[in-house]
Every structure is written in C-alpha cells, then in structure tokens.
Amino acid sequence: MNIINIEHIAKVYKVGSEEVHALRDVSLKINRNEYVAIMGPSGSGKSTLMNMLGCLDTPTSGIYDFKSVSVSEMTDNELARIRNKEIGFVFQTFNLLARSDAVHNVELPLIYAGVSTSERRERAKQALIDVGLGDRMHHKPNELSGGQRQRVAIARALVTNPAIILADEPTGNLDSKTGEEIMALFHEIHEKGNTIILVTHEEYIAEHALRIIRLKDGLIEKDEVVEKRYIPKSKASFV
Amino acid sequence: MSALLLELNEGLAIAWRAIRANKIRAALTMLGIFIGVTAVVLMSTAIKGIDNSLQNGVSALGSDVLYVDKWAWFSNDEWWRMRNRRNIDMEDYARFKELAKLPAAIAPVTNSVQTIKIADRKVENVFLNGSTSDYVKTTNFDFDLGRFYSEVESNGSRNVAVLGSEISTKLFPRGDALDKTIKIGPVNFKVVGVLTEQGSTLLGAFNPDNQVFVPIGTIFKNFTSRHFGTVTINVRAASPEMLEDTKAEAEGVMRKIRGLAHSEPNDFTINQQEGLTDFLDSITIVIKIAGLFITGLSLFVGAIGIMNIMFVSVKERTREIGLRKAIGATRRTILAQFLLESSVICLIGGLIGLIAAVLLSLMLNQFFPTSIQYDVVIIAILISLLTGIVSGLAPAYTAAKMDPVDALRYE
Known part of the structure; x- marks a missing residue:
C-alpha cells in the first residue's frame, strides 16, 4: 500500500524578484516498509523534497497524498497534526531540548498528541529501552555522547509509532564508528517493519537503504534499487 | 480538553x-x-x-447638622462681599433659638486658639471651641472619661473644659485627666470630660480630637470680646429626612432676624456637610x-x-x-x-x-x-x-x- 504518492509536484520560492525553482517536476511513490535514500548535491532540491515529505511545507503545484489524504490543501493545524501522528523526524543536529532529560525529550510528541502522563512516561521509557538507552533515561543531552543523543532523537521519532521515519543526514555530526552504529539501529528499525526515508549526500550511507532516489536540479535523475546493499555488521541493540 | x-x-x-x-x-x-x-x-x-x-x-461632623455662618465654606462669591456681611452675634442666636421650631438642638459656637499648660507639659495652638451645653446634642460625641459641661456650668460661664482625645493624651499620657486643673492661656480650667477618639487625622485642627471644649461665656470673658468676631449657629435637624425642612426654616428665621426685604440676598450662609464632602x-x-x-x-x-x-x-x-x-x-x-x-x-x-x-x-x-x-x-x-x-x-x-x-x- 502506498504511504506516499507524489505526482508532478513543483516548489517555487520567491527570492526578491527572482523565482527559484527548487523542485520542478517530481513524481514518486513510497510503500510501507520501504527503506529509501534520497541523494543529491546541494541545490538539487533534496532539502525541499524532504520538507515536503515531512509535511513541513506544501508544494506550489502537483499532488501530494499521504495515506490517500491530500496534504497540499491542509491548514497549518492539520499539518501539525499529521507531523505529530505520522512522521518521526531525526535531524543531523539532534535538536534535543538541552534542559530536559532523555525521557522528557522522548515524551514531547506525546504531549502534543494529548497522551496521559502515565502512559506517555511508559511509552517514552520503552522507546529508550528499544534504542539501547535504558540506563540513561534521566541524563540530560550534555551528559550524553553524540551517538547517545542521536539515539534519544530516534526514540523520540519512534515513540508515536509514525508511518514514516524521516532522517535528515542522521550521521552527519557523528564519527564514522558511531555513525555506523546509528545506521545499524536504523537497519533494525526497518527490519521491525518501519518505513524509513533517509536524506544524505554520502554514497556509503545511502547504500544502507533498499532504494536510492537521486535528485538533480529539481528533477529525479535516477530512482534505483540498491544492488549491493550494505548490511551493518554490528548488531544495533548495543548490549 | x-x-x-x-x-x-x-x-x-x-x-x-x-x-x-x-x-x-x-x-x-x-x-x-x-x-x-x-x-x-x-x-x-x-x-x-x-x-x-x-x-x-466628615461623618463625625454629622450629616444632619447645619452651620449658620457669616462665611460660606465653599463659594464663588468674592471674599470681600462676605467680609462686609454683618457678624452673627449672641442676640441673633437668642432670637434664632426662640423662633426656630424644627431643630433638635441649637448651639452657638465661637473659637479661639490658645496654648494649654499643666505643670510640666504644654500644647501650643489648640483650637478652643466655646459653646453651650446644647453643643453636645449637635454632635455624636462619646466620652472616655467624665461628661460634657452642664447647663449650669454653661450659663454660669464656669471654668470647665472637655478635652479631645489627642489633647488629653498629650497632656495626660497616663489617662488621668479627669478633675485635673489645666491652664488655658492665663486662666485655670477644671477638666470635666475626655472625648473618645473621633478618627480623622487629616482634618487637622477641625478634628475634635485636637480641640478643647469650654462654655462660650469663658471665651468672651477671657479671650475675645463678645462684640468682636462672629459666632456660628450649629443647628441639628431632628432626623436626616428633616434636614431640608430645617434648612428652609433656618433660612426664613435668619432673614426675619436680619429684617431682609424680598429683593435682598442672604447676608449669611447655611453650610452643611454635603458641601464639604463634595x-x-x-x-x-x-x-x-x-x-x-x-x-x-x-x-x-x-x-x-x-x-x-x-x-x-x-x-x-x-x-x-x-x-x-x-x-x-x-x-x-x-x-x-x-x-x-x-x-x-x-x-x-x-x-x-x-x-x-x-x-x-x-x-x-x-x-x-x-x-x-x-x-x-x-x-x-x-x-x-x-x-x-x-x-x-x-x-x-x-x-x-x-x-x-x-x-x-x-x-
């Protein structure tokens, strides 16, 4: 079943008097339990497409259906709701609340979803255990390593059981060993049946996915299945 | 929710x-x-x-009391016009008392400012209130000690005094003022009563707490001539509802006493608390x-x-x-x-x-x-x-x- 169905979307920004065509004509479908990497040089429209997929932005023209519901015509509040329920974001810079401990950071989307305090706490703890941070629940971000911070962010993305996980350069701020551990975690999450969209500019990171979409100048240059998929060696559970 | x-x-x-x-x-x-x-x-x-x-x-002044006076408390009239009015004297008071039927009490009041001394204490610039024994009926005074001066003392111009609470405290901090002798100016007076505190500190000398009350005759005898200065006639209505009628009667009586023709304006003013409040x-x-x-x-x-x-x-x-x-x-x-x-x-x-x-x-x-x-x-x-x-x-x-x-x- 299609989770995402995009047909001929375009996005035009106005910068002063000039029009910038960030996306020209992009069509793609993403199914349940896919693992897709989106690649492209800077200026290719990669970020714009990611914002679009994450319902942070709406297209200038074209069709974007998320689970058969049209996103293009949604109001701000409806977009906020769909981001909250259906999308789990993982950012390059983690974006954790510095003054809150790990559990509270993970709870955050559940607060906006209106989940009761006790249930929220329970689910946040479980999500932290799932990413291997059962012993770091009450640590603040500055007491955690980069890899651990990104795992808190991944737990936050997973806690709402979203339809897709949207990861924007998730290993960009990590050393290669830690990056590899994070990719192993994504692998495990995908194995469990989640749908993952990975935005990256690194070929070897993209090869963890099953499918790579390459963008150039606001158009899809190539949409290919990964032939030689890279399977992370280390098991992600971080025993 | x-x-x-x-x-x-x-x-x-x-x-x-x-x-x-x-x-x-x-x-x-x-x-x-x-x-x-x-x-x-x-x-x-x-x-x-x-x-x-x-x-x-203000309410200590009583909302049902009128003050028949040469001077208006609040007026747009020129000052000199009021100065040229005739003084209200004790004869006017006597005739007023005779003619006015509605009031519950009528009392003439005159004032003097004097220094009060006892053996080792002194209070300067005390507002001395001279009146008759009826004066107390135009007020709502309560007494901490003693009583107001009597009709006999008033008529006989005896040297007796009633102290406001603050004056009493200043002179007799231990509260033993009753029956003591005080010197008002050069004259000895006996204290027959002390008032309960009336309240307002803002009215200054007009606050009864800061005043001393003596028979009006002692003022004329010792401090100011009865032919000099003017008295105020304090008139208390029988009830607040009667105030307007009492005022109308007072005006008529005063005009009659003064022998004013129809066309002539009042040469006196009837003051009341309402004006002060405003x-x-x-x-x-x-x-x-x-x-x-x-x-x-x-x-x-x-x-x-x-x-x-x-x-x-x-x-x-x-x-x-x-x-x-x-x-x-x-x-x-x-x-x-x-x-x-x-x-x-x-x-x-x-x-x-x-x-x-x-x-x-x-x-x-x-x-x-x-x-x-x-x-x-x-x-x-x-x-x-x-x-x-x-x-x-x-x-x-x-x-x-x-x-x-x-x-x-x-x-």
Missing part, C-alpha cells in the same frame, strides 16, 4: 525551566513588575486610607488620578522590560520552536507557551510586590492612614497576569507564526 490541560501543564513546566535557566535575567525582569505592583498597591491602599479618614472625619471629593479625585497614573507608569516600564526579555527569549529558542512545530506543536500551543512564560514571571514578581506592599503599608500606617483591602490582593494578581499577557503577546505571536523549516535551520 485533557489535551489542553496537558499542554497547559507542559507549558508551565517549560516556563518554569526557562525561568530557572536564566535566574538573573528573570529576577531582573521580575524586579520591574515587583516595583510596579508594589507602587500601584501601595498607592491604592493610601488612597483608600485617605478616603476612609476623610469619610470618618469639596473633599474634588480634591481626592485629583490625588487618585495623579497617583494611579504615576504608579501605573512604573508598571508600564516593567511591562516593557518583560516584552523585551520575551523577544530575546523567543529569538534564542528559535530552533526549539522549530523542533516543537516539527513534532506537532500547533501555533496555539507555541503562543500559549510563551504567554504562560511571561505570565509566570509577572505573577511571581507581582506576588512578591504584593507582599512587600502589604508590609510597607503596615509600616506606613504608623504615620499615615493606609487601608489594606482584600480586593487589592485580587486586583494586584489580575494586574500582574494582565501585564504578563499583554507584554507577552507580541513576542509569543512572533514565535507562533515562525515557519518550522526556517526555524529549524536558524543558527
């Missing part, structure tokens, strides 16, 4: 964390609100205090407006401080706002979060200010009439909250309408 409560709860927690993370900044911002609320509360208690004091003082109101309203305006300004400055800090706070937390929006916070949620933060700051500042104001007004009460009202507490809290919301509105709106994409990218 429960989602709203959760958001509120989360908003309070966020606000609390943000305030704790910037303790000095929050404290300085609160200081502005603290000063503003303290000033406003203090001013309103002071105004209330002045009001109460004047009300007490006059005092016109003064206090100016004090009120000026006082509240000035203290309101300090609150306004505090509010600008809050707004400034909230703008800084929003700017600093742009990425946090972006993240919150990305994971599902709506505009309303973000708006509420920042409004809560500024409200909490104001509320804390306001509560501290309120406590300070209450303590200060208790201290000031020693020197100046203040009055703490329970409604002031509620008003202070409302003012703080309102200040928080008003000054937080613009920054919170800025935060709420941020584009999540731009906010997340903000460095």
